[in-house]
Amino acid sequence: MLRDYVLELQASNPDTTVKIDVCSEPNPDSPTRQFRRIYVRSGPLKKGFKACLRDLLGFDGAFMKGPFLGQVLSAVGLDSNNGIYPLAYGIVESENTESWKWFLDNIGDDLDLGRNSNFTFISDKKKGLHTAVEQLFPNAKHRYCIRHIHDNMRKRWRKPEYRDHLWKCALATTIPEFEHLMKEFSQYDKEAY
Numbered sequence: 001m002l003r004d005y006v007l008e009l010q011a012s013n014p015d016t017t018v019k020i021d022v023c024s025e026p027n028p029d030s031p032t033r034q035f036r037r038i039y040v041r042s043g044p045l046k047k048g049f050k051a052c053l054r055d056l057l058g059f060d061g062a063f064m065k066g067p068f069l070g071q072v073l074s075a076v077g078l079d080s081n082n083g084i085y086p087l088a089y090g091i092v093e094s095e096n097t098e099s100w101k102w103f104l105d106n107i108g109d110d111l112d113l114g115r116n117s118n119f120t121f122i123s124d125k126k127k128g129l130h131t132a133v134e135q136l137f138p139n140a141k142h143r144y145c146i147r148h149i150h151d152n153m154r155k156r157w158r159k160p161e162y163r164d165h166l167w168k169c170a171l172a173t174t175i176p177e178f179e180h181l182m183k184e185f186s187q188y189d190k191e192a193y
Contacts, residue, residue, distance in 0.1 A: 002035065015043030017110050021102065037099065039106040041088035046110060049087055054078050057087070057107070058122040058145070059129060061095045071095045073103045097128030104136050113137065124148035146170040157192050 006018045018040050022033035058076045063069075070091050079085040088107055092099035113119060120141040123129050125148065133142045150166055165185050172178035186193035 002038070009040065009042075013043045015046065017041045017043075017046075017106070019106055037090060037092045037102060039088065039090040039103060041107070041110050045085075045087055048079075049077050049085060049111070052080050055119045056122065057119055058084075059100075060124065064091070071099075073100070075103075075107055095127050097131045100128045100132035101136060104132050108136060115139070153192070157189070161188070162192055 002020070006020070009018060010016045018038065020035070020039075021037040023036050024033055054077060056078055060074050060076075062072045062074075064072060070093055073090045073092055073095070074086070075088045077085040077087050088103075088110065090099075090103045090106070092103065107113070108117070115137060116139050117137050118139055118141075119137065120143060121129075121133050121137070122143050122145055124145045130142055133140060146166070150163060153162065153166060165181070165188065169178060169181045169185065172181055182193070
């Protein structure tokens with residue numbers, strides 16, 4: 001069924017990339033292999049992303065439920081209206097450095113990102129992603145999603161003042177404005193700062 005899915009994707013979306021990673025059976029005479037991972041990037045989505053190139057990619061992962069366990073990894077960009085622009089997804093056995101490296105390597109090949117790429121990658125501290133970015137794209141910036149930082153911070157600092165100040169800092173558009181807000185934050189609560 002997976003082959004049919006891939007063929008249909010490629011027939012209806014020119015320039016679509018699909019990469020499937022399989023494990024060989026222990027018996028070398030066996031013609032079957034076991035599915036391990038799949039990477040999918042739609043041709044039209046790549047064309048749109050390249051046309052409105054913004055050097056920013058967001059990454060996330062989600063658990064799969066049901067009879068087939070694993071994780072779905074996704075990569076999104078920003079469109080010209082600052083909306084989420086889906087770019088690629090993968091299904092992997094688990095979220096770890098090896099699977100993130102495999103996913104990022106495929107994205108890098110697809111988008112012609114070299115090791116010296118200066119893209120900014122945003123995530124929510126996914127397991128293994130930070131290490132994979134450092135190894136594959138050493139010049140890229142890796143930042144964390146402010147909503148997830150807030151979710152972690154909210155566990156200890158529940159007052160709305162903390163949330164409001166964090167978001168003011170996140171929305172600062174200049175370095176002096178950011179530094180001023182952070183200084184205020186440190187005076188308000190050194191531990192939260």
